[in-house]
Amino acid sequence: MPRSLSTPLTRKFGIDFPIVQGPMNGGSTPEMVAAVSNAGGIGALAAANFDVQTMRTKVNAIRSLTTKPFCVNLFVLETPAPTPGEIRDALDRLQPIRAELGLPPAAAPERYCEEFREQLDALIALKAPVASFTFGLLDAASIERLHAAGSLVIGTATNVAEALAWQANGADAICAQGAEAGGHRGTFIGHPDASMIGTLALVPQIVDAVALPVIAAGGIMDGRGIAAALTLGAQAAQLGTAFLMTAESPIHAAWQEKIRLSTDTSTRTTRTFTGRPARGILNDFMLRMGRYEQELPAYPVQHALTTEIRKAAGQANRPEFMSLWAGQAAGMSRRRAEAIPAAELVRVLVAETQAALA
Amino acid sequence: MPRSLSTPLTRKFGIDFPIVQGPMNGGSTPEMVAAVSNAGGIGALAAANFDVQTMRTKVNAIRSLTTKPFCVNLFVLETPAPTPGEIRDALDRLQPIRAELGLPPAAAPERYCEEFREQLDALIALKAPVASFTFGLLDAASIERLHAAGSLVIGTATNVAEALAWQANGADAICAQGAEAGGHRGTFIGHPDASMIGTLALVPQIVDAVALPVIAAGGIMDGRGIAAALTLGAQAAQLGTAFLMTAESPIHAAWQEKIRLSTDTSTRTTRTFTGRPARGILNDFMLRMGRYEQELPAYPVQHALTTEIRKAAGQANRPEFMSLWAGQAAGMSRRRAEAIPAAELVRVLVAETQAALA
Incomplete structure (x- = not known):
């Protein structure tokens, strides 16, 4: 039994x-x-x-x-209260990727x-x-x-x-x-x-x-x-x-395809997408933004500032700019x-x- | 059964x-x-x-x-072949801790x-x-x-x-x-x-x-x-x-005492003791040498260069300079x-x- x-x-x-x-x-x-x-x-x-x-x-x-x-x-x-300078810096760092996706320069959102x-x-x-x-x-x-x-x-x-x-x-x-x-x-x-x-x-x-x-x-x-x-x-x-x-x-x-093709060593934790460490499949966004890993605004600010990028990346079918959350056993x-x-x-x-x- | x-x-x-x-x-x-x-x-x-x-x-x-x-x-x-400059830099970084332990400036060892x-x-x-x-x-x-x-x-x-x-x-x-x-x-x-x-x-x-x-x-x-x-x-x-x-x-x-007192969050991986990532209980040596984490010579060179420090730390009963290897479940x-x-x-x-x- x-x-x-x-x-x-x-x-x-x-x-x-x-x-x-x-x-x-x-x-x-x-x-x-x-x-x-x-x-x-x-x-x-x-x-x-x-x-x-x-x-x-x-x-x-x-x-x-x-x-x-x-x-x-x-x-x-908590409701975040970032400074205008913090938001400007964070948007400046993201602008090259926005440009690659054909997105115009962004302004600070009304809420995070x-x-x-x-x-x-x-x-x-x-x-x-x-x-x-x-x-x-x-x-x-x-x-x-x-x-x-x-x-x-x-x-x-x-x-x-x-x-x-x-x-x-x-x-x-x-x-x-x-x-x-x-x-x-x-x-x-x-x-x-x-x-x-x-x-x-x-x-x-x-x-x-x-x-x-x-x-x-x-x-x-x-x-x-x-x-x-x-x-x-x-x-x-x-x-x-x-x-x-x-x-x-x-x-x-x-x-899903990236998860299915992943191996035991495919994931990393990163703050680059949202400002809070999260584990996902390593991609170009994480690599390119990784130099700012410790400087980025905390969640939910960075999350709000990257939302448009992640959405546009999905529409353009460009997983290199998407957040590909997955755990270390994803390849299974x-x-x-x-x-x-x-x-x-x-x-x-x-x-x-x-x-x-x- | x-x-x-x-x-x-x-x-x-x-x-x-x-x-x-x-x-x-x-x-x-x-x-x-x-x-x-x-x-x-x-x-x-x-x-x-x-x-x-x-x-x-x-x-x-x-x-x-x-x-x-x-x-x-x-x-x-492999038998290591570090350059004299690499050894000098590595020894310079360690000298303040050697001094605290009453050790004289070190020369390059004959073998690693x-x-x-x-x-x-x-x-x-x-x-x-x-x-x-x-x-x-x-x-x-x-x-x-x-x-x-x-x-x-x-x-x-x-x-x-x-x-x-x-x-x-x-x-x-x-x-x-x-x-x-x-x-x-x-x-x-x-x-x-x-x-x-x-x-x-x-x-x-x-x-x-x-x-x-x-x-x-x-x-x-x-x-x-x-x-x-x-x-x-x-x-x-x-x-x-x-x-x-x-x-x-x-x-x-x-x-042993540090292991017995450790908690789930006590350990970190560090290259500072040996040049190869190893997990041990976080201590002053790791914190102070951590700024050089990526620059230190690889194992076994850094290991050889810190041997005298670790030995002297043991003799002086100063765990802050010892390598306190332990896993993440040590506190159990x-x-x-x-x-x-x-x-x-x-x-x-x-x-x-x-x-x-x-």
Whole structure:
């Protein structure tokens, strides 16, 4: 008989399998989220870039597609106040790439991100079954409001201190994000370089430090990785890159192609796209902007300033200027059928996990 | 019944448990090696810094203590030929720290390392049951000579390309060294930064790429880590830092104390001590010399030039100038009894691994 994949976390969250679809900005859709949740895992809508109305529309779309628990993810952000000089310098550095894409010189945008507090209020009102957060620490009062709305709260930690901070503020689970993970690093205590901790080393240290269930993230692409996460003491595993390659994935075909052709050494972390370290497939944009790595404005300013470039690069099918977020195990996606439906991926992952633990 | 820990590798190597004591320069002794091998794992003597006569003496000492298989590890090195100017600059950079330790200005040493080819010939003559290598790739003819002497060969790889190169040259197993690992990075194909691949992401990619058994190394401190390595497809796990804390460990008490007090964020990789990236606990030497990180002479030159400093720092009990090699899971050593005998550590690890897989 296959080993049960039930854990205290799966029971607490009311899901069948310890599989979490990582929230990925621009990489998740209501269809993906619902497919994962309907298959017995838990899907996650990346809502950080959505205004309140869009968030409501997307959550309602998820609810029209599933009655199972799902998650909505936000970035904990302060409203930025960059100086005009900082913006001018940052735009000047980007201008050669804008010119190559046929974009005119840019002016400072009117705003750099959605207002986090408005998003949070909307999320509380939406009573999502699960709310997850990264980039910062949510205050205890807000976590209480989420709990009062019936939402469970997952806090992202890249080190033990962050996990303890989330526990102290009342989170229900910790997502332990190892250095292998694709996309943005969640670090908010200490320098990001100090928290480039491999998943295999990070997960047991967080498990030992907190009384909360831990979700392991980073470098997990198949059932072997999920089984490893469980043996390390995690109660679920979060996969991002794997779901970027599913039939429900909305990402650019060139991004998917780069993931499929990637190897173990293809990714790097970079601040060049958004001002916050994030892991993606090394490309010309990262190489050319890398000389400014430490000088660029912090997230969300650099993110806002590069948005038009990344959009234009997509329209021109020029992946050398796109943000190709992917984790260090991205190349393992070649082992799967192309455009595997997300629900089928969950089923395959469950079978692989049971085989790895047998 | 506990799950069997027997793997094709344990059977090929004639050992009871899939546990390898990592070779650690200055951190292994014949007593440690024999204790691990007698307990059913496989001990490894770090011989890279030994002249031929010392290597013979140490291997004979191991043989007087065990009849079980053991391993001897060498660095694959070319004889360096630094310019006088390079040495002068490197010594100038170190002089302030030498002065703080009461050391006089240094002259260029007569030699920078043992001659690798002499070491290799001696190792072949010693007919060690297992020979392991890092820092480079051994040629196929030398691997054949080792095989003819009855030695099995383990090649260290930090990426898939290196694992394939070792396989092509005839190695019997691959040690997959993840980014979490303490001490030196073994990277010899590509830039070291590109091969900072977390163990959880690296192991399955190497397992999928080669037909050889894989030993997982990096971030493994207890049975949960060993179990995770096995579920990822590795056939054994290598632990270094854990054995640095055993009763048989010869390392400085201050080094052990720093490991015991370390946390998940305590380590960094640095070229400052030896000219090759290595992971250790962040200290003043690394911080002060860090500005020269990219300019320092390569291993073994910088290693030779800092030897006297590290020795004097030990004698003066000043860990701020010692190389405090440790992996990213070093802080987990606090969970163990201090100075646990290496044989007892193997027994505990076996029990923990079985529990994690149960």
